[in-house]
Amino acid sequence: MKEEILNTLKEITKEEIIQIDIPENTLFGDYSSNIAMIMAKKEGKNPYTLAEEIVAKLQGKKNIKLIFEKIEVAGAGFINFYIAKDILLNNLKKVDEKYGNSDLNKGKITIVEYSSPNIAKPFTIGHLRSTIIGDAVANLLEASGWKVFRDNHLGDWGTQFGKMIYAIKTWGNEGKISKLDNPVKELVTLYVKFHEEAEKNINLEDEGRKWFKKLEEADPEAKRIWKRCIDWSFVEFDRIYKSLNVSFSKEFENGRGLGESFFVNRMSGVISELEERKLLKIGKEGAKLVFFEKDKYPPAMIIKKDGTTLYHTRDLATDKYRLEKYNPDLIINEVGSEQTLYFRQLFEMEKLLGWFKEGQRIHLGHGLYRFKEGKMSTRKGNVIWMEDVLKEAIEKATKLGSKGKISKIVAIGALKYNDLKRDPKTEIVFDWNEILNMNGNSGPYLQYTFARTRSVLFKSKSINKVYDAVNINSEEEAILRAIVHFPEVILISSSNYAPNLLCNYLFELASKFNTFYNKHSILTNENESVTSFRLNLTKSVGQIIKNGLNILGIEAPERM
């Protein structure tokens, strides 16, 4: 319907760019355009009369007349469109499990990289954020037609493993660690100890570097301990991903994701490509760096003075591999926003190498969780463990009355929704009440509303599809009008990589529905046609909430 307006307006006005809005206030119609105001400015005319002229021409178009019962000029010269009732009713019948999906981006390929926890470090609520947002964005892209590959770029390589190996050898006991329920906890304790000791003894940092160099040179002992660290970590990761119902493409190490170590042997290709293009310069102390035009960004280090590589080197190798193997139209990195500069450097290098054009590389940076007092830090040991958050959430859901499996679904729903409902880039001050919120604009609210629709349908026994000649009340009309916009919201949400827009929509729809239900009778209504219509409305709203939650990666339970 939006397309219909857009095409017709283009035809009438001969303008290239035309904006069609969905007004926040439904008083202003289902769609609205400010085209008359834009044109009036250019042509020096009165916007209001120009709008009236455009409306007169629109009224002459058959296709437009068929869809819209009213088109009017309002305010300073807005043109507002009101969809006809029969079109609204007809649209209601289109709602099914596929409603909202489109093939707009059919044939396009994208790789979405998210979660990316570090081996031997805690899976914290910070990683939770990347996991949840990344997964939802991947789902959104899929719903709008993209072929999506999901990658978990594990932090399984780097200097910290030198420190880790040194710490395990010096203070740890491998046999004991293996028997633990959550081995990572012990690894983190060792890691914290390393940094405490390093403050007293400067040589320790060098010891760490030495062991990492050994690892890069494939020293058997270094390699063996490193591999054990990965397996120890996956004891926890597997558990968390299963709980969260998140998984990665099986093309990548059978769903474990391609970690940085996967690219260790592919870095020489990148380095020689940079050399060929004469992009590498020697720095003050012998490291090799890429410098940027006019010092747009600080230089990016590719090789350290001791000859070992860095994160940039590995990321370049990663994208080279992706480019050669999948030729994607788009690669998204869902990584904390503290790495914004880092990614700008990376993308600039990739542009210099001629790998990607503007807009093909996206860093979706989310704000960090922090405490009121300051930053969370693995090194200092003040982090919130994912496990604990999950435990608390399930406890709260149980207290509110759900049982067994449902309490877990509700708990996860609350956690996910609290991350998704806000703009990803806002930072979050950690607060137990907020993260476990299950009232108002929350995951459980949507789940509750869905369960409510199921309950009504179950009690009603049968549903009759015929509901002609119903008088629609204002609450029903508001719902019908909202239903029309679901597919558009998916597209807007996906092209902006913004799951929060979908959250807003779903919450508003659910709100309208709950309001309607507390006000009007359904099961005891004497008019069969009205009952039938209301049941169909209920069914459709339930279906949309389910579809929406699905895209957000949240389960919709039949009962609560």
Next chain:
RNA sequence: GUCCUCGUAGUUCAACGGAUAGAACGGAGGUUUCCUAAACCUUAAAUUUCAGUUCGAUUCUGAACGGGGACACCA
């Protein structure tokens, strides 16, 4: 010091340059004989400051103030 971000009710967040700035939590008051009160209804409460661009600015530009982050051998 340089760069990036953010600044909206008591709190946490919304609002492609649009129309009366919208929610949730918390506060005050109310609603359970169709479904499930994790709900619904009523109510008080906000755009950091100063300039500028515009028919129109929370949104864009500049400055100030304030929070957060990043800046060569971590990732």
